[in-house]
Amino acid sequence: xxxxxxQYLPDPTATREEMEALQxxxxxxxxxxxxxxxxxxxxxxxxxEQTTLGGERGGPSGPDAPVVAGVDQAFLDDAAVSAxxxxxxxxxxxxxxAVSELSIPYIPGLLSFREGGPIVDALERVQTNPDLxxxxxxxxxxxxxxxxxxxxxxxxxxxxxxxxxSLLCGRPRxxxxxxxxxxxxxxxxDSDVDVPDGRVIGYAVQSRQYESSRKINxxxxxxxxxxxxxxxxxxxxxCCDGYKLPEPTRLADQYAAEVKAEYT
DNA sequence: GCGACAG
DNA sequence: ATCTTGTCGC
Numbered sequence: 001x002x003x004x005x006x007q008y009l010p011d012p013t014a015t016r017e018e019m020e021a022l023q024x025x026x027x028x029x030x031x032x033x034x035x036x037x038x039x040x041x042x043x044x045x046x047x048x049e050q051t052t053l054g055g056e057r058g059g060p061s062g063p064d065a066p067v068v069a070g071v072d073q074a075f076l077d078d079a080a081v082s083a084x085x086x087x088x089x090x091x092x093x094x095x096x097x098a099v100s101e102l103s104i105p106y107i108p109g110l111l112s113f114r115e116g117g118p119i120v121d122a123l124e125r126v127q128t129n130p131d132l133x134x135x136x137x138x139x140x141x142x143x144x145x146x147x148x149x150x151x152x153x154x155x156x157x158x159x160x161x162x163x164x165x166s167l168l169c170g171r172p173r174x175x176x177x178x179x180x181x182x183x184x185x186x187x188x189x190d191s192d193v194d195v196p197d198g199r200v201i202g203y204a205v206q207s208r209q210y211e212s213s214r215k216i217n218x219x220x221x222x223x224x225x226x227x228x229x230x231x232x233x234x235x236x237x238x239c240c241d242g243y244k245l246p247e248p249t250r251l252a253d254q255y256a257a258e259v260k261a262e263y264t
Numbered sequence: 265g266c267g268a269c270a271g
Numbered sequence: 272a273t274c275t276t277g278t279c280g281c
Contacts, residue, residue, distance in 0.1 A: 073271080075272055106272070108269035115271070137270045147270065168270045192268085213280060220270085 004157040010116035023146035035226040036159040038066035038131040044238035045090035065089040069130035070248025074256035082122035083256035098122040112151040133160040139224035141202040153225025160224025161232040203233040
C-alpha cells in the first residue's frame with residue numbers, strides 16, 4: 001500500500017496546535033458514511049446461517065471475499081513494532097511488520113502522531129490491497145473526529161474502522177454493563193466532541209460475554225473513513241470469532257508480540 | 265484548581 | 272502500551 005494523500009501524514013515534530021489543526025482537516029476529508037464496493041456480508045469467516053443457507057456465498061466460482069487488514073503495535077524502549085495481518089474469509093493471507101523509532105510520547109487525543117508514522121511504515125510493506133483496515137483505537141470517537149483509524153483511513157483513502165477497548169470521549173446512550181453477546185448501543189457526542197451534542201459517533205459493542213457471573217467490557221467501535229457507525233459495528237462483529245477482539249486486530253496483536261520478542 | 269483522557 | 276502469577280468460576 002502507498003499513502004494516497006501524503007499531505008495528511010502525521011508529523012511528530014508539529015506543535016500541538018498544528019497537530020490539532022491537521023486533525024480538523026483530516027476530519028473534513030473523512031467520510032462517515034458507507035462508501036465502499038465490497039460486500040460487507042462476506043467479511044469474516046461467514047459461517048452465519050442466513051448467508052450460507054442459500055449457498056449464494058461465493059465459493060471457488062464466486063467473487064473473492066473481502067480482504068480485511070488488522071493493525072496493532074507492541075513497544076520497545078524507543079521503538080514501535082507495527083504489525084499488519086490480512087485476512088480473507090477468516091484465513092491469513094499476508095503478514096507484514098516494521099520497527100520504527102518513536103519520537104513523541106502518548107498524549108490522549110494525539111495518538112496518531114505517535115503511532116501513525118510507524119503504522120504507515122508497516123502498511124507500505126503490505127503487498128495485498130485490503131478492502132478494509134481495522135485499527136486498535138478510536139476513529140470518529142475523538143475530540144476532533146480524527147482518531148487513529150480516521151487519520152490512517154484518510155491518508156490511504158481506504159475504508160477503515162476503529163476498535164477501542166475503552167472510551168476516549170462521548171457517552172453511551174444507556175448502561176453498557178453486563179450486556180449479552182451481540183448487543184450494541186450508540187455512543188453519543190458530548191461537549192468534548194466537535195459536533196452537535198447527541199450525534200451518534202460510534203457504538204459500544206458486546207463482542208463477547210460469559211454466560212454468567214464475571215463480566216466483559218464492550219468494545220468501542222467507530223467509523224474510521226468511508227464506513228458508517230452502524231456498518232462499522234456490523235463489520236467488527238463479523239470479524240469476531242470467540243474472542244473479545246476481532247480476529248484481524250487480535251492476530252496483529254499476537255504478531256506484534258512475536259516480533260517484539262525477537263528484538264528482546 | 266478539578267476532572268478526564270484511545271494506546 | 273507495559274510490568275506479570277495466580278486465581279475465580281463454570
